Amino acid sequence: MTPPNSRKPPQAPPTFTATTQSIVDDAKRLIERSRSLQDQIVSTVQPDTATFANTLLLQAQDENDMALETHILGFYQAVSTNPALRNASSEAEKLLNDFSIESAMREDLFRLVEATLKKNEPLDPESRRLLEKEHKDYIRNGLGLPAGPLRDRFKEIKKRLSDLGIQFQKNLNEENGGLWFTPEELDGVPEDVLSGLRKGEGENEGDLWLTFKYPDLFPALKYAKNSNTRKRIVIANENKCNQNVPLFKEAVVLRDEAARLLGYPSHAAFKLEDKMVKTPKAVTSFLGDLRSRLTDGGLKEIEVLKNLKKADVESRGESFDDLYFIWDHRFYDRMMLEKQYSLDHQLIAEYFPLQTTIRGMLQIFEELFGLVFIEIVEEQRDKVVESGKGSDMVWHQDVQVFSVWDDEEEGGGFVGYLYLDLFPREGKYGHAANFNLQPGFIGADGNRRYPATALVCNFSKPTLKKPSLLKHDEVVTLFHELGHGIHDLVSRTTYSRFHGTNTVRDFVEAPSQMLENWCWTPSQLKSLSQHYSTLSPEYLKAWAEQADENAARPTKQIPDELVTNLIRTKHVNGALFNLRQLHFGIFDMTVHEPTNHEAIETMAISETYNTLRREISQLEGPEKLGEGNEWGHGEATFGHLMGGYDVGYYGYLSSLVYSTDMFYSVFKVDPMDRREGRRYRHTVLEKGGSQEEMKTLIEFLGRPPKTDPFYQELGLA
Structure with a gap:
């Protein structure tokens, strides 16, 4: 062949x-x-x-x-x-x-x-x-609905909701705000981050411009020692798109009106009718049960973190306020991992250069699912694209393209195209997501049409001295989004409507969530890793320049001790992480299941968002300092609820039930079991949304899904 x-x-x-x-x-x-x-x-x-x-x-x-x-x-x-x-x-x-x-x-x-x-x-x-x-x-x-005013009003609402969604996401994509800080105010933030920040001129001479893009935002919240700096960042980030506040309010009011026109008691009842869970009662019961199981654990985790905060602020001669704020959490969570688990995320990132990590991930998918990924580098593109002009093949020079094939065991045929767009730039989608560019289907001529899919992410750009380095949570994000991309590529459906990730919202995350487990498996972590200093003599020299003079040269792959320490932290402060997810899910249900239409018309959305965050996550916010419950407008930055996940955010948690069951039952003993990997490809991924998702699950598991592994994994069994 x-x-x-x-x-x-x-x-x-x-x-x-x-x-x-x-x-x-x-x-x-x-x-x-x-x-x-x-x-x-x-x-x-x-x-x-x-x-x-x-x-x-x-x-x-x-x-x-x-x-x-x-x-x-x-x-x-x-x-x-x-x-x-x-x-x-x-x-x-x-x-x-x-x-x-x-x-x-x-x-x-x-x-x-x-x-x-x-x-x-x-x-x-x-x-x-x-x-x-x-x-x-x-x-x-x-x-x-009968033809006439009611149906006309429903159509008017549908068109307005479409316009609101487009404008909301446009505002988010084009958001380019930030804050000026002195270098002293950013004390503790890694030099890699600081060196990439825009330098001030004129009245901002000597200052640094910190944007709300992830490569700036998260390191600042994790490492800035000045709590007032972190507080300013959190409040500004929650107010970065306030022009979306009225758009969100109008959307939830219109959704409720449209559902009631159709005879449903709420937008939640309307949306859930054709999902796996079927009813709002089932969702609120699931979220409520999870909240009751997690709350005590969250409070215990906060007490441990407050003790860490107390020791930290008192060591600097400051008085401890006995409070734990949302702008404290990433900082002390990171400090706890370093102090109690010997976990240095900056050091771990040195073992995950972006390009070698991608290659390692693609090798895992090759072995597991029987695929072959061939990068189409710039000098080859002229021969592939019909126009003969290779630059036509991408929308930006940073984009990588792969042709994807079946291996010989799977028949050796063509599968589709995979695009990777990995670095932030102005006007670009600000999170991490998989976009279908062209679906697969069977054409009217009976021939197969092959898919093209794109990963759009925002990782830090390489510098002269270092390649782009991924924190472990970014490794997980990349693997998750690649999982969506693989789902998109290997799907085999007759109609584009059911292709790939076109499943119900409370199942669509399950395949990618299951694959995240590979990022917590020692053998896979080692296979993905390669210390950046081993990539070239120039990188080795750059590493040596910033390392301690007595530091030993790094091993090529991540040391076992670091892997062990990392895996020990998988569920550290896990209750607080999942309570944060619950806040989003419960807020989503709250605004989409009001008792009557007047209730949503009069609801103070931002106040509801912030109050629920405080009650569910247990983390204090500016309201504790007398700034009221309207200090921020997080719902205006929450693209999911305007982009198709309305009455669907619970799916990130409920689909974890399915993904954990699949991993525990089939892959936990041997995550690289080729036979099971191919069975998963053909039984689950290939089907897309072409049949009932519960049928797909039962065919793969050999039984209905169970919740036990989910609660065991969270330590809540």
Whole structure:
């Protein structure tokens, strides 16, 4: 068999050559093409002649073809350095969303789909699922309402919610705030971070500009010795996007109104109807049970951390206030790991240079799932891309591209394209996420269309003296997002609607959460590691310049002692970590399950957010200092609840139940079991959302999922 790296992929990669004009023009062209198809269907098919083939299949194939372009049209707003291009991308997404709402509320199409459903044709399971979901979606989009003012109002709400979501995320992507600090105020922050901060001029001469981007924000909160510095950062970060405050409030009010128009008691009831848990009662019961189990542990963890804070502030001649604030937590959590567990995150990061860590992760996926990753380096791209111009293949020069293949055991075929966009820049999406660029599906000609997927992250950029180095939590984040990317790549569905991570929200995180366990397995951690000083003579020299003169030269791989110390800390302060997740989940349910519509109209959202944070996490905030409960507006920075995770944030915790069960039951004894890895690939990842997710779980586990491993892992059994 021809080795993959000497074969040309059977499908050219997508290109990124859009202009501000072409993005909008392309969106309009796709809309017009799709609308013409819909008009043609309703003009040639009657309810008595409607079949799956002449009604739904044609629309599904159109949806497949549209997705090849629409995902990329909307992607530019998350990654482009050109503000005009980002604006055009947002405009295109608005046009496409409005058209999607219009299509979903076409009564003439609904009548044909309903007639098709009633005929009960023999269909393959995925087509049957598509038909049933499409029928239900029409009803959930207002076609169960009588034509007239009520339905018109529902459509108006849907369009406004789309606009609010686009503007909210645009504000977050384009947020470029920060604070000026003197070097003294940033005492304790690692030199690697300080050297990368913008230097002040004029009235800010000698000061440093600390942004709210993760590579600046988290090290400052972990290492800045000055508590007032950390307090200023926390408060400013919670107020960095206050223009989103009214957008969020309007969105939750409109969601509630829309749900009640459809006859649901709340937006939560509406959203959960087609999720794995089905009802708000099941979610609140799960979150409430977890909160009751975690609260005592959280209080005990705070007492230990307060003692650490007391010793620290008194050692500096300051008086201890017997309080533990949110701006204290990352600092003393880090100090505790160093003092009590001999854990130096800066030292551990030296063993995880970004590029060698990525290579190690891809090797794990190769061995486990039967894949081969071939990087398409810059000088090779001209031969791969159809235009012959390699730069067309990426949206920014920092982006890496891989062609992905099956290994010989899996048949040696092409799988798809993987893109990595790993460093922060102005206007870029500010968190870590996986974006589908083009889905996989079976085309109208019967041929397979291969996917393209992108990881968009924000890790620290390399410097002349050091490569980009990952803290262990960043290693976990990268592995998690790569897990979504693998899910996207290896999925095998007929329709793009069910491809890859297009599952219900309370399952979608489970596959990636399960893979996080590999980052806590000694053998895998060692295989991922390589001390940066061993990468080149220049890095070795740079390491020697900053090391103690008597320091021993680092080993190539991370020492066993460091690995042991790291793994011991997996659940240190775990109750506080999970209480923070509970705060987000319970806030999400609180704003989406009001007792009546007036309750959400009059709810003080920011006050609710901050009050719940204090009550659930047990960490004090500025309200303890008399600044009231409206000191910050964290909901305005919470992209999840405006980006599809509304009444879905509980899924990060509930899907941990499934992911932990899968790992404990199948992989814990041998995480690199090739046979089980391939079975997992074909039984879980390959299915995407093409069948009920619970069915997928039961097929893999051989039984319904259990909660016992989840509570055992958290020490709450």
